[in-house]
Amino acid sequence: MNVYDWIQTDCTELEEAGLLRHLRTVSSPPANTVTIDDNYVVMLGSNNYLGLSTHPSVVSAAASAATVYGVGASGSRLLTGNTELYTTLENTLSDLKRTEASLVFSSGYAANTSIIPVLAGEGDLILSDALNHASIIDGCRLSRATKQIYRHCDVEHLKSLLQESSGFRRRLIITDGVFSMDGDIAPLQDIFQLSKTYDAMLLVDDAHGFGVLGEKGRGTVSHCGLEGEDIIQMGTLSKAVGALGGYVSGSRQLIELLINKARGFIFTTGLPPVVLSAANTAIEIMSSTPSLRKQLLKNAEDMKTILTGIGYTILPTQTQIIPVILGDTQRATEIAEALITEDVYAPAIRPPAVPEGTSRLRVTAMATHTDLDIQVAENGFAKVWKQLYEK
Template sequence: MQDAWSTYIAERAVKQRHTGRWRHRRTRHPSDGCHDFAGNDYLGLAGDPRLAEAQAAGARRLGAGGRASHLVSGHLAVHEALEARLAALTGRPAALLFSTGYMANLGTLQALCDPDTRVFQDRLNHASLLDGARLAGARSRRFHHGDLGDLERLLARAPHDGRRLVVSDGVFSMDGDVADIAALAAISASHGAWLMVDDAHGLGVLGEIGDGCVGRAHGVERVPVLVGTLGKALGSAGAFVAGSQALVEHLIQFARPYVYTTAQPPGVAAATLKALELLEAEPERRTRLATLIARFRLEATTLGLPLAASTTPIQPLVLGDSERVMRWATRLAERGIMVGAIREPTVPRGQARLRITLSAAHTDADLEALLEGLADCRARESLAGEEAGP
């Protein structure tokens, strides 16, 4: 006889499988020859041997682990140097390291918000932003994706007492489109609200120097709270929040995921410093990435594939039906091509997609293999009489 917990877990598993939402982990071996179009290594830095050597050297010098939280004895000179470098990149007075992007968003929202705070979020914001507002108990409203008029209406109708925070992704992770930061900043300021932007997928890729879609173009006065991650374009791990010195000090005092977490391993911080050095020294990585994006979009459009309107490394192929998405993903996997198969609830019903991501590390042969695989999926679909539209 099963106990209550075993029954609960079993029932949830059955429901997840029945609805076609069961998630699988794929064990990837870098030497298996697979074409990886599923990751977020936009600049190809994750596999750069110079980052690996910097991480190894940092670990040899300072140890494999952080040993304690930043507020006990885990905050080292390499962490201090990395925070200063991230602040300089983003044009902010200060920055604060977190162990993951999820923790950065949770910690920031939990530290800034309470039940008296009104939070206004884009409907397609990352789960960590939505969860952070819930954790804080803030009164949240979600505006239609990218709909500045809807945001304006929500702000105008809400009571004007207390603190207000507008929150948005910079680059939306499932669609690849970029938020209108200038307009968000203007609307927020006109209603006495702060603006918080999670630029996880823009940092390192967008901006004149890789400072993202926010960065120096929109200073701390316009975007007081800027979040960035280090495990995507910068190829290492962790995250940070950048803003005023007062904001960073506030987070040090009140962001529980920061206060109660062991500091980032020093070798990881050393690797990120090397990545920032290469970001500045090798702008050709961003140029190469832009060339690949343009070529992929041109040839995919020629093939008649249903691309979303994205000019970033995230190139969604919206197929609509979850079963159709899984068929295409399986066929590509048989060719040694990995793509993200994204279904509800991650995206709305009817918006299932292949999430294709491009990297400066991709060769022309990699891109040709992807395009050939997609053309084959389309051709086999037509022969089988499958639905061709999303």
């Protein structure tokens, strides 16, 4: 066998399991409607929840930054790439999160894989929710700490693991704030209380809550009535903010430690100024426009009513993420393809992104969806239901 035979074997295995993914090409801005592989569709799979990626003020801020600063950062932040736009962004994040300090990374993925190994290492215990994002899982692997998985949002299970954890040097609890594939909200009040009782650190990944939940879009921690230095809040600028980058907010000392030890911060180039400027303007709009969040959550409620009315099974979710459970991998792919022919794009999500047997469509609302978009979505989902289930 040569190397390409091995690769062929791996691809065939994925194909036979219905898990071979292909890239689709988007040839329009990431708005409420897009052109994807030459199909003009209503977009029901975007993380650009508030529509800020295409907001005229955000686009104009990015264009101006290109004129002033050029396009690349030229080096890592510790050497030459720490443009002044970072200072504004990190101060704004700390104000919103009500923490002493914040640090921006190149992406949410880079943030999680960098922060976790700084917080925990050999001899420590990480307690991680069963449905935490892949970047958390990878961060845990890199940390070399012992990892124990608690059942999804099961506070009693978490408590029982903490009760047995006295032999470890440090304990770190990690949870998504809003779960990326299920759309439900972690019971943060209870988890925070446990972290206090058992002297554990708590890291909340708020990729999908930031900009959506809480006053000014502060996120899940604030939505759950918590705040302050005792919770390490991580998030991303690539979803509701509509740009790119990850961040962590917490105490000043935490940030100092990360600047010195987080490998995904130290050994990579800073973000392009264009992105930082876009993020600064987007956060300004996000935090001062409550109507965007209101419209997003209203559109999500409308979509939930429509989908359940047709007969689809959705998981209980309080957010803009609506998991339409189909179970079988092939069926999820089939339905996603059939929807495209009805001018609707709702991506199929399959293992390993979700547990075996829970393949789904991940439908996401946007604040910028119009009544017409929602009508097109309703017609498409209804027609596909008839074709597949009422034959």
